[in-house]
Amino acid sequence: MKSKKTPVVDFRQAQEDLRGTLRQGMLDAATRLLTEEGPAALTVRRVAEAVNCSTTLLYSLFGGKDGLANELYLEGFARLKAAFADAAAQAAKKKSSQQGLEPLLLHAKVYHEYARRNPSYYMVMFGDAIAGFVPPVESRNQAWESLAALIETFERVMESGALPKSNPTAAARLLWAAMHGAVSLELKGYYLKTERADELFDAAVGAVLKSLQIEGN
Secondary structure, eight states: OOOOOOOOOOHHHHHHHHHHHHHHHHHHHHHHHHHHHOGGGOOHHHHHHHTTOOHHHHHHHHSSHHHHHHHHHHHHHHHHHHHHHHHHHHHTTOGGGGSTTHHHHHHHHHHHHHHHHOHHHHHHHHSOOSTTOOOOHHHHHHHHHTTHHHHHHHHHHHHHTSSOOOOHHHHHHHHHHHHHHHHHHHHTTOOSSHHHHHHHHHHHHHHHHHHHHHHTO
16 A cells, blocks of 8 residues: 655745735735725835734835835726626627617716726826826736727727727727716816716716717718
């Protein structure tokens, strides 16, 4: 009868696994602080306290507050991308959601709802929520990829004839700029009534789509 071999412990792998667990724990803690208390609560000390570790360890894993902020920035865009994907999957089941300008209106709705549900994340992604934080170029490129679905939707809508054919990337950027402007005003409290915010957002989206229709004629 063969004896069972004693499993060999890979110390380096164990260290990497531990670092990964600690890193994820810190990100989870930072996310809780961000969503429950807002960006002001997002300090190295508060995150370290939340996971009962030293600030030195956090610096070693993220390189400081900017490194942590960058991870939250990317996480925010990953969540937005997932929201777009979920909405697209649901819309695929409904024929009416694939007609005319409906796919673009759906994207706009998802974007608006995401910003409302995740205001702190949104301000990290697009605002100045974390003082001094400037996303590196690589992160900004990755963030733009999160909105690639909007470009693809413009391509489909143009192919269907609901919009005249033009540059779908330029169209996506124009719509994004309009949505972001309206959402930023809303999140910063410039409108005291939700209905006014809805009216402004819908009007901004409608104006962009109308201008794209006119330009093609």
